[in-house]
Amino acid sequence: MMVAASEILKPTGQKPAALTIDGLSLEFPTYAGAIKALDDVTIEIGASEIVGLVGESGCGKSVTTMAATRLLPEGRYRVTAGSIRLFGRDPFAMDETELQDVRGKLVSTIFQEPMSALNPTIRIGRQLVGVIQRHEAVSEAEAERTARGILKDMLIAEPERIMRAYPFELSGGMRQRVLIAMAFSCNPGLIIADEPTTALDVTVQAVILRLILDRAKRTGTSVVFISHNIAVVSQLCDRLYVMYAGRIVESGPTRAVLEAPQHPYTQALLRCLPERVEPKAELEAIPGTVPNLLDPPPGCFYRPRCPEANDQCFAKPPSMAPAPDHIVACWRRETIQPSIKASEATQ
Amino acid sequence: MMSVASSTTQSVAAAAGWKSRLHFFWYLTRRSPLTLVGAVIILMVIVMIVAAPLIAPYNPDKLMLSARLQPPSALHWFGTDEVGRDLFSRIIYGSRASCVAAFMIVLISVSIGVVIGCMSAILGGRIDTAIMRLMDVIMALPALVLAMALAAALGPSLVNSMLAVAMVRIPAYVRLARGQTLSLRERVFVKAARTFGASPLYILRWHVLPNAMSPIIVQATLDLGGIVLIAAALSFIGLGAQPPTSEWGALVSTGRNYILDQWWYCTFPGLAILITAMGCNLLGDGIRDMLDPRLGGR
Numbered sequence: 054m055m056v057a058a059s060e061i062l063k064p065t066g067q068k069p070a071a072l073t074i075d076g077l078s079l080e081f082p083t084y085a086g087a088i089k090a091l092d093d094v095t096i097e098i099g100a101s102e103i104v105g106l107v108g109e110s111g112c113g114k115s116v117t118t119m120a121a122t123r124l125l126p127e128g129r130y131r132v133t134a135g136s137i138r139l140f141g142r143d144p145f146a147m148d149e150t151e152l153q154d155v156r157g158k159l160v161s162t163i164f165q166e167p168m169s170a171l172n173p174t175i176r177i178g179r180q181l182v183g184v185i186q187r188h189e190a191v192s193e194a195e196a197e198r199t200a201r202g203i204l205k206d207m208l209i210a211e212p213e214r215i216m217r218a219y220p221f222e223l224s225g226g227m228r229q230r231v232l233i234a235m236a237f238s239c240n241p242g243l244i245i246a247d248e249p250t251t252a253l254d255v256t257v258q259a260v261i262l263r264l265i266l267d268r269a270k271r272t273g274t275s276v277v278f279i280s281h282n283i284a285v286v287s288q289l290c291d292r293l294y295v296m297y298a299g300r301i302v303e304s305g306p307t308r309a310v311l312e313a314p315q316h317p318y319t320q321a322l323l324r325c326l327p328e329r330v331e332p333k334a335e336l337e338a339i340p341g342t343v344p345n346l347l348d349p350p351p352g353c354f355y356r357p358r359c360p361e362a363n364d365q366c367f368a369k370p371p372s373m374a375p376a377p378d379h380i381v382a383c384w385r386r387e388t389i390q391p392s393i394k395a396s397e398a399t400q
Numbered sequence: 401m402m403s404v405a406s407s408t409t410q411s412v413a414a415a416a417g418w419k420s421r422l423h424f425f426w427y428l429t430r431r432s433p434l435t436l437v438g439a440v441i442i443l444m445v446i447v448m449i450v451a452a453p454l455i456a457p458y459n460p461d462k463l464m465l466s467a468r469l470q471p472p473s474a475l476h477w478f479g480t481d482e483v484g485r486d487l488f489s490r491i492i493y494g495s496r497a498s499c500v501a502a503f504m505i506v507l508i509s510v511s512i513g514v515v516i517g518c519m520s521a522i523l524g525g526r527i528d529t530a531i532m533r534l535m536d537v538i539m540a541l542p543a544l545v546l547a548m549a550l551a552a553a554l555g556p557s558l559v560n561s562m563l564a565v566a567m568v569r570i571p572a573y574v575r576l577a578r579g580q581t582l583s584l585r586e587r588v589f590v591k592a593a594r595t596f597g598a599s600p601l602y603i604l605r606w607h608v609l610p611n612a613m614s615p616i617i618v619q620a621t622l623d624l625g626g627i628v629l630i631a632a633a634l635s636f637i638g639l640g641a642q643p644p645t646s647e648w649g650a651l652v653s654t655g656r657n658y659i660l661d662q663w664w665y666c667t668f669p670g671l672a673i674l675i676t677a678m679g680c681n682l683l684g685d686g687i688r689d690m691l692d693p694r695l696g697g698r
Contacts, residue, residue, distance in 0.1 A: 124594060150599075157597035164595075169588040174610035183606065184596045235596065 069141040071243040071275035072098040072121055072160075077135035079120055088346045090116045092299045093135070095373070098243065101273040103266065105286035105307065107322070108296035111343065114279045117296075118245045122160050123152055140242055158188040161236035163265070165248035167229035171220035177231055178216025181238060188239040203234040207264055226257040230264065237268055243275045250285065262289060284326050287311050295319050298344050298354040300370070305379020315381040317359045353384065361385045435686025441679025448495045456489035460646050469662050479664040481654070487664065490646040491672050497647040499676060501562050501640075502628040506620050508566040513573025514616060518604055520574065521581035532578070535571035543568045547630055551639040558647070561640040565630050569623060576619055580612035587611075618688040625680035632673045648673050 074096040080087040091113050098104045106114045119125050121137050123144045137144055140159055144152065164170040172180060181200040182193065189196070197216070204212035207230040220228060229249065236244055246265055250258040266289055269276045280286045286293065286307075293310045295303040295318065303316040314320045321339045330336055341358035344350050350357055356366040365384045373380045430436070448455060457477075464484030472479045478487035520531040538546065550564035581604075584590055590607050598607075632649030634640040641647035643654075648669045655666030 122595065124591075153597045153599055155597070156595050160595075162592070162595040164588060164592055166588050170592040172589045172593075172607050172611070175606065183598075183602075187597055187602075232592070 070097055070099050070138070071102070071140060072096065072277070073138040074117065074121065075136050075138075077117070077120065077137060078133045079116065079130055080133055081130050083347075086347050087131070089349060090130075090299050090346065091120070092370075093372075094296075094299070094301055095135075096294055096301070096304075098275050098277060100242070101270075101275055102292065103269065103276045103278070103290045105278045105280065105290035105293045106296060107280055107283050107286055107293060109281055109343065112296045113299040114296055115247055116299075118162075118247065118277060118279065122156055122162075122245075123147075124156075154188070157184060157241070158239050159241055160243045160245065161239070161241040163229075163233055163236045163244060163246045163249045165251045167225050167232055167252060170232055171228055173220050175219075176216065177218055177220065177223070181216065181231070181235055184235050185238050200234070200238065203238055204231070206237075206268060207231075207234045208260075209234075225253055226261065229253060229257075229261055233261070233265055233268070237272070237274070240272060241274060243277070244269060245277050245279065247279045248281070249278075251280075258285070283311075283322050284328060295322070298349065299346060300354060300382065301373070302355065302383070303376075303379065303381045304373075305376075309378035313377055315376040315379075315386050316355075316383050317361055317385070318355050319381075321358075353382075359385075432686055432689060434682050435689070438679045438682025438684075438686055441675060442683050445495060445499055445676055445679065448492055449499055452492050452496060456486075456492040458486035458489040460485060460489040460493040461644055462486075469658065469665070471662070472664050478668040479662070481651075481665060482658065487651075487668055490651060491648065491669055494646040494648045494651060494669065494672070495676075497558060497641050497645055498628060498632060498635075498649070498673070501558060501631050501647075502624055505562050505566045505569065505627050505631065506624055508562070509569035509623075510573050510616060510620050512566070513570045514577040514609075514612075516570070517574040517577025517579075518581045518608065518612075521578045521585070522600060522604065528578075531574070535574050538568065539571045544630055544633060547634060548637065548639060551634055556639045556642060558635075558641040558645065561631065561634040564639075565627060565634065568630075569627065572619065572623070573616065576616055577612060580615065581608050584608045584611050614691040618684060618691060621684035621687050622681060624684065625677035628673060628677045628680065 074094055077091055077094045078089070079091040080089045082088075094113070094117055096104075096106075096117065106117065108114050116125065120130075120132070121139055121144060132145070139155065142155075144155070147155065171177070175183075178197065178200060181204075182196045185191065185196040185199055186193070189199075191199070200216065201212040204215060209215055209227070209230055215223070215227070215231065220231075223231070233249070244265070249265065250261050253261060262285070265276060268274070278286050278289055283293075283295075290307050293304060293307045294301050295310070295316065297318050303310060303314065303319045310319065311323070314323055318339075321337075324337045325339065327336060339358060344354050344357065352367040352369055353359070353362070353371055356362040359366065363385070371382045371384045373382050374386070376386055462485065464480070464486075467476070467480050467484040469482055470476050470480040470484075476486050476488065478491060480486055481490070516531060520528045547561070547564045547568045550567055551561040554560035554564060584607070590603055593603050593607050631640060632647070632652070635647045635649030636653040638650075638653065641650050643650065651669035652666045652673070655662070655669065658665045
């Protein structure tokens with residue numbers, strides 16, 4: 054029988070957080086030195102929570118989630134600080150077989166390229182059944198029945214026909230539905246949706262996102278939406294994390310972050326949205342480029358592009374401090390409380 | 401544009417079942433008549449191997465000393481040899497040794513080569529380097545010379561010569577399989593399979609091998625012709641099939657003694673080798689074009 058992942062992992066009777074990342078710092082050693090991909094990243098994704106992770110390309114969104122399931126190439130990276138708890142367990146303490154059991158069963162990923170995320174030589178049905186049988190002790194027929202059911206849930210009209218088809222016979226939107234079905238097929242506790250609609254037509258984006266969201270809400274699955282599009286994420290998520298150059302710069306309930314963004318980077322991101330610009334007015338861009346993570350600038354990473362930077366920003370990186378209804382990492386916010394400042398100073 | 405067109409034809413073919421798939425292959429074949437020639441030759445060779453007793457007019461080993469070294473006639477199509485055996489029958493039966501040997505050689509080298517290549521790519525690091533350098537060493541030596549040395553070291557027999565040639569051909573498949581595995585490993589669907597908890601062996605079996613197969617199949621068919629030649633060459637110099645086994649290379653070798661006066665003795669077995677090797681190459685080219693629409697869309 055199918056059992057929801059969250060039910061197995063309930064030692065204390067209450068639902069543990071799906072994913073807790075605490076002060077994670079991670080770097081990739083290269084011949085030219087270590088690339089500091091993540092710096093003191095703290096993220097918590099509660100049970101049944103929908104969370105957005107926003108930032109531009111290369112800011113560490115995907116690395117963060119890949120570290121959580123240990124999908125980064127082994128031996129090519131170093132965790133320098135912090136810890137990860139995936140449903141209360143430490144992925145770095147698991148061996149390879151345990152990790153394989155966790156992947157797909159507890160945590161599934163939806164990829165950004167539906168066109169290439171399915172094996173071109175195997176029929177859709179076979180691939181779905183393969184994933185189900187990997188994690189559930191069910192017969193072939195039962196797995197097929199489950200697969201058909203999930204495909205139907207993905208608003209696929211003729212699941213039988215789709216299951217007999219090869220990936221090249223399907224459109225991008227169809228393939229993404231199949232991949233979402235695959236991600237949900239073993240009732241995982243957490244789904245990582247890594248830019249699930251980036252490669253799709255705008256016309257099907259909304260449908261695909263809805264499918265993920267509805268299914269997650271119904272099954273109590275937590276979802277991390279990774280996106281560079283703050284507008285898309287804002288409509289779906291309960292909470293939002295904004296990342297910049299491997300650091301979390303602002304986080305909080307979606308509404309609070311969007312209505313009263315505190316960090317200059319978040320503010321700039323929101324100003325860049327085409328939807329918020331008057332017709333015919335010039336679209337805004339953030340001046341400057343992201344820092345080189347091989348040799349990051351001292352202090353706040355956003356400082357070279359920040360219009361508000363002053364001497365304090367050079368001295369040391371800001372830490373997360375409360376802002377109205379959420380937290381932000383910026384020296385220039387008046388709301389930074391003295392007590393936190395004091396504790397910073399003693400460090 | 402080519403690939404779009406061909407994927408549409410493929411989807412049409414896939415949708416309407418085996419009958420139209422047959423039609424699809426027929427269409428591809430008709431586009432290159434040479435492939436058809438190759439296919440017919442190989443088909444004839446296969447029929448020859450399977451139905452040798454039905455086709456051959458005489459027992460290939462039966463001596464008929466009264467009819468030694470007869471020229472081709474209605475009675476003996478390809479003439480007779482120095483002890484009066486019917487050459488046509490010997491060539492028909494010889495296909496069993498020659499072609500089955502060639503086929504077995506390809507089978508052995510493909511299966512061993514693919515396993516080593518995939519393992520090498522997956523294990524990586526020093527093991528990978530060690531394996532690939534060893535393969536480079538084997539490839540650096542001329543194939544025929546190395547096969548001769550190996551066959552001589554193992555002792556002259558058909559099985560030993562098969563093993564020797566297989567050994568020599570392995571590196572080509574190791575390199576091919578390794579390259580395929582390395583590039584497939586970076587494909588999104590392999591990464592996706594990992595996020596769904598697939599074990600490395602499962603990924604190898606279901607995601608890497610099926611996608612790596614088509615260049616390997618092409619290489620194998622193209623190799624078959626060359627291997628027919630090498631196997632015959634080993635028998636020719638006495639390292640392969642031993643008398644009285646009938647084998648094409650061995651027939652040419654004995655016929656060499658009579659080449660001035662009895663031209664038919666080494667001509668017909670030689671033609672058999674030539675035609676078979678050519679058929680393999682033509683078919684191999686055709687299969688390559690079929691499996692790679694970008695090349696075939698001429």
